[in-house]
Amino acid sequence: MNPFIFREYDIRGIVKEDFTDEVVINLGKGFGTWLVRHGAQSMNLSGDVRDTTPGLKKLFAEGVLSTGIDVIDIGILPTPLNYYSLFKRNVDAGVQITGSHNPPEFNGFKLSYQKKAFFGERIQEIRKLIEQKDFETGQGEMQEDKKIREEYIEEVTQGITLEKPLKIVLDSGNAAGGLVAPELFRRLGAEVTELYCDVDPSFPNHHPDPTVEKNVKDLMDMMATGKYDLGVAFDGDADRVGVVDDKGRIIWADQVMSIFLREMIKEPGTPIVFDVKCSQVLEDEIRRLGGKPLMWKTGHSLLKQKMLDSGAPFGGEMSGHIFIKDGYYGYDDAIYVAARFAQLLSRSEKPLHVYYDELPKFVSTPEIRLAAESDTAKFEIAKKAVEFFSKRYDCITVDGVRVKFEDGWGLVRASNTQPIIVVRFEARSEKRLKEIQDLIMNKLAEFGSLKEE
Numbered sequence: 001m002n003p004f005i006f007r008e009y010d011i012r013g014i015v016k017e018d019f020t021d022e023v024v025i026n027l028g029k030g031f032g033t034w035l036v037r038h039g040a041q042s043m044n045l046s047g048d049v050r051d052t053t054p055g056l057k058k059l060f061a062e063g064v065l066s067t068g069i070d071v072i073d074i075g076i077l078p079t080p081l082n083y084y085s086l087f088k089r090n091v092d093a094g095v096q097i098t099g100s101h102n103p104p105e106f107n108g109f110k111l112s113y114q115k116k117a118f119f120g121e122r123i124q125e126i127r128k129l130i131e132q133k134d135f136e137t138g139q140g141e142m143q144e145d146k147k148i149r150e151e152y153i154e155e156v157t158q159g160i161t162l163e164k165p166l167k168i169v170l171d172s173g174n175a176a177g178g179l180v181a182p183e184l185f186r187r188l189g190a191e192v193t194e195l196y197c198d199v200d201p202s203f204p205n206h207h208p209d210p211t212v213e214k215n216v217k218d219l220m221d222m223m224a225t226g227k228y229d230l231g232v233a234f235d236g237d238a239d240r241v242g243v244v245d246d247k248g249r250i251i252w253a254d255q256v257m258s259i260f261l262r263e264m265i266k267e268p269g270t271p272i273v274f275d276v277k278c279s280q281v282l283e284d285e286i287r288r289l290g291g292k293p294l295m296w297k298t299g300h301s302l303l304k305q306k307m308l309d310s311g312a313p314f315g316g317e318m319s320g321h322i323f324i325k326d327g328y329y330g331y332d333d334a335i336y337v338a339a340r341f342a343q344l345l346s347r348s349e350k351p352l353h354v355y356y357d358e359l360p361k362f363v364s365t366p367e368i369r370l371a372a373e374s375d376t377a378k379f380e381i382a383k384k385a386v387e388f389f390s391k392r393y394d395c396i397t398v399d400g401v402r403v404k405f406e407d408g409w410g411l412v413r414a415s416n417t418q419p420i421i422v423v424r425f426e427a428r429s430e431k432r433l434k435e436i437q438d439l440i441m442n443k444l445a446e447f448g449s450l451k452e453e
Contacts, residue, residue: 028063068138210242
């Protein structure tokens with residue numbers, strides 16, 4: 001068994017290489033054993049649209065059932081509907097089989113327990129149980145429940161109202177979002193134009209990852225015609241959202257959050273959670289509107305936990321995971337987020353491009369990925385960066401080091417999943433951006449060997 005399939009937030013790998021029948025059954029036995037020993041009795045199981053998902057579901061369920069845990073198969077669904085099911089059924093846990101935004105040959109397992117993300121050290125506990133073959137034995141029951149999709153659409157459309165007609169383009173990247181989003185938006189009363197909403201697990205048109213500009217090029221071109229009010233793209237399992245305005249411009253996740261703030265900050269001091277990669281604009285806007293900015297570690301599981309701990313009604317990260325607790329459940333649901341964003345637009349006479357134009361603008365780089373020689377080297381470089389910069393500059397060190405200047409910032413952090421150092425830079429001008437970037441990159445080169453991907 002490849003130990004590297006056990007990631008920070010999920011279990012993921014290349015199916016043909018990493019997920020033999022025995023490995024997948026043992027994954028089910030490991031998770032089932034963990035559940036039994038924590039007093040659990042039942043779990044929901046669903047999966048995304050990949051060709052390999054049904055086989056993985058069957059094998060994983062076999063493993064779980066053998067430990068005495070009951071399994072309810074809730075079907076082929078976007079990941080947020082698995083999370084939703086945990087609030088609607090009397091179960092202790094949930095598993096979504098999904099490769100998320102990875103290429104078609106990948107797949108994986110997102111785990112939940114007691115309505116919360118199952119991540120970090122708990123995932124390593126599953127690995128240890130499997131390696132030690134330390135499994136419970138029993139005989140769980142298998143059931144089917146195919147009502148979640150309709151219940152979800154009904155609840156979301158009952159809770160959201162479009163106060164004027166909107167023309168919306170939905171790009172599901174031939175992935176799981178297409179199973180739910182078009183019907184949901186039509187029931188809201190929107191005029192929906194579908195772009196790649198038919199399911200095709202080979203993802204023939206573009207990779208389902210809206211954080212990469214080339215993947216939303218067709219959506220941008222459609223929106224640039226000026227015929228539509230809102231463009232929305234989903235990642236492979238529809239827990240991350242991308243937005244394009246009515247002039248064909250990408251509105252990145254931290255900008256989407258900035259636009260949402262006027263609805264989410266309802267009283268002074270309202271905490272808003274965001275990750276270290278987000279723009280200074282978001283932090284400034286939270287303060288301007290009377291909220292309390294809480295910058296936190298990158299990672300959807302970590303941010304969800306921080307929201308729970310802080311009582312924040314709203315949070316998100318640059319990758320497009322956005323969490324709404326205001327009138328909803330607080331997990332990352334790109335379909336719900338898009339529907340709430342459409343509602344916000346419908347309440348105003350302003351078109352989306354005006355909201356975008358009103359935001360203060362900084363100049364920023366995309367996320368830059370620097371390959372280290374190993375995970376050990378990655379952590380050593382990150383440690384040296386934290387020590388060096390925090391002694392000399394105003395820094396935030398909740399996740400790597402974010403070096404703050406009056407007119408910009410630079411971020412250095414170790415990836416949670418690969419031997420990669422992630423850097424990002426932002427400033428008020430191109431000239432200053434280059435100065436900050438050169439300062440930090442030159443120093444990183446002294447700490448170890450790094451190669452830009």
